[in-house]
Amino acid sequence: MSSLLQGVNLYLIGMMGVGKTTVGRLLAKQLAYGFVDTDDVIAQAAGKSINQIFDEEGEAAFRQLESDVLSQVCAFTKLTIATGGGIVLRRENWSYLHHGLIVWLDAPVELIYSRLADDTTRPLLQDSDPQEKLRSLLEQRQSLYAQADIRIAIAQEETPEQIATRIIEAIPSVLKKPVSH
Ligand SMILES: Nc1ncnc2c1ncn2[C@@H]1O[C@H](COP(=O)(O)OP(=O)(O)OP(=O)(O)O)[C@@H](O)[C@H]1O
Ligand SMILES: O=C(O)C1=C[C@@H](O)[C@@H](O)[C@H](O)C1
Numbered sequence: 476m477s478s479l480l481q482g483v484n485l486y487l488i489g490m491m492g493v494g495k496t497t498v499g500r501l502l503a504k505q506l507a508y509g510f511v512d513t514d515d516v517i518a519q520a521a522g523k524s525i526n527q528i529f530d531e532e533g534e535a536a537f538r539q540l541e542s543d544v545l546s547q548v549c550a551f552t553k554l555t556i557a558t559g560g561g562i563v564l565r566r567e568n569w570s571y572l573h574h575g576l577i578v579w580l581d582a583p584v585e586l587i588y589s590r591l592a593d594d595t596t597r598p599l600l601q602d603s604d605p606q607e608k609l610r611s612l613l614e615q616r617q618s619l620y621a622q623a624d625i626r627i628a629i630a631q632e633e634t635p636e637q638i639a640t641r642i643i644e645a646i647p648s649v650l651k652k653p654v655s656h
């Protein structure tokens with residue numbers, strides 16, 4: 476698979492809690508790729524948590540940092556990149572994402588909510604009705620996520636390992652070999 480990919484980066488997109496970080500790390504290992512998580516890079520560079528960035532600088536500042544990180548990461552090859560759930564919102568980010576293969580992890584809101592109900596690290600979910608918030612975020616973003624090259628629909632009982640394997644199996648269908656003349 477690594478030889479078929481020829482170093483092309485894989486970008487995982489999708490809603491918060493869908494498993495981009497968890498699956499991305501496994502996928503990188505299986506492909507002998509490096510692993511980058513844009514949220515982690517932003518937090519490390521800023522020296523504060525994502526919650527603190529949202530609180531102290533606002534979402535717009537976070538989105539700018541996210542674009543800055545993505546623009547730098549896409550200059551490298553042989554990476555699996557777990558993105559933040561809102562990376563799809565800015566048009567300029569798509570020009571970076573399209574440097575590689577874009578994989579949408581798509582799970583129902585109920586599954587995502589069951590994972591994040593007690594999690595306080597997602598600032599956009601610090602809401603009086605987090606499940607409804609997830610629903611409205613997904614509604615706003617669905618058509619953007621759908622621009623991915625590969626969609627992986629995730630069922631309740633699937634392990635991160637099974638999801639990583641399904642992604643690897645889906646790659647050949649979107650990597651067309653050049654036509655020989
Ligand atoms: N396939 C899975 N089965 C069970 N739990 C999972 C699975 N994938 C991820 N999780 C759990 O769900 C939570 C969210 O996963 P993760 O942090 O990987 O999501 P994410 O898509 O990176 O979210 P964000 O966009 O907020 O960074 C974590 O507690 C993780 O352990
Ligand atoms: O869906 C979102 O907008 C976000 C998802 C996380 O990955 C973080 O990037 C942050 O919490 C915002």
Ligand SMILES: [Mg+2]
Pocket residue numbers: 495496497512514557558559
């Ligand atoms: Mg993540």
